[in-house]
Amino acid sequence: MEKSGALRDLEKEIIANVSLPLRESNLVFGEGNPDCRVMFVGEAPGFNEDRLGRPFVGRGGQLLDKLIQEIGWERKDVYITNIVKRRPPDNRDPLPEEIEKYKPYLTRQIDIINPKVIVCLGRFSMNYFLPLAKITRDHGRVFKIDDRLIFPVYHPAAALRSTQMMETFREDMKKLPKVVSGELVAEALTAMPPMPEAKAKKIATKKPPQKLF
Ligand code: URA
Numbered sequence: 001m002e003k004s005g006a007l008r009d010l011e012k013e014i015i016a017n018v019s020l021p022l023r024e025s026n027l028v029f030g031e032g033n034p035d036c037r038v039m040f041v042g043e044a045p046g047f048n049e050d051r052l053g054r055p056f057v058g059r060g061g062q063l064l065d066k067l068i069q070e071i072g073w074e075r076k077d078v079y080i081t082n083i084v085k086r087r088p089p090d091n092r093d094p095l096p097e098e099i100e101k102y103k104p105y106l107t108r109q110i111d112i113i114n115p116k117v118i119v120c121l122g123r124f125s126m127n128y129f130l131p132l133a134k135i136t137r138d139h140g141r142v143f144k145i146d147d148r149l150i151f152p153v154y155h156p157a158a159a160l161r162s163t164q165m166m167e168t169f170r171e172d173m174k175k176l177p178k179v180v181s182g183e184l185v186a187e188a189l190t191a192m193p194p195m196p197e198a199k200a201k202k203i204a205t206k207k208p209p210q211k212l213f
Contacts, residue, residue, distance in 0.1 A: 003034035006112045021098045022086035026050050030081025039115035043124040044084035044094045055080045060156035067173040083128050122155025140172035144186035151179050
């Protein structure tokens with residue numbers, strides 16, 4: 001089956017699954033070119049995304065569009081989605097069980113699109129793919145998981161709150177063409193220092209923080 005047909009079927013499956021959490025919010029499945037080489041993955045839809053049923057359409061989304069254009073691409077050339085496909089109430093962080101429930105759909109969405117590069121928008125998305133990564137240390141670095149490149153950058157909403165983060169986000173986005181062409185080589189996952197056991201334990205038992213954006 002062609003990719004757009006497979007994506008439509010997957011979207012229908014999400015709609016039909018009444019056991020999924022957050023069904024009081026609208027579905028924001030994702031959009032873009034299913035034949036793209038670059039897929040952007042955010043955390044969960046916010047207010048504007050819920051209203052319009054489209055990912056990254058608020059101020060953060062406008063910034064993302066602008067930086068995509070600055071590297072000579074267009075939003076319609078890439079694919080944009082989120083880990084969790086419906087908006088958590090009051091914009092709180094998605095809960096671990098919400099992520100788990102939506103995980104099989106993101107996994108299949110990635111399998112269908114088969115992008116060369118996944119750009120993780122923000123810490124949350126980065127830790128979904130790279131649980132040991134730290135956004136302040138690992139943004140703008142290229143990692144490889146199962147033949148796919150994972151490229152974490154700051155979340156656009158975080159970039160909107162600080163000039164320095166904005167510049168870093170812009171500089172990281174400028175690297176993207178070189179990530180796609182293979183000029184920027186992936187680092188081994190072992191480049192990431194293992195987390196001390198005490199810290200790993202603390203994270204495992206920590207209450208999820210309130211969503212920052
Ligand atoms: N923040 C996200 O992580 N995703 C969106 O779609 C919008 C805001």
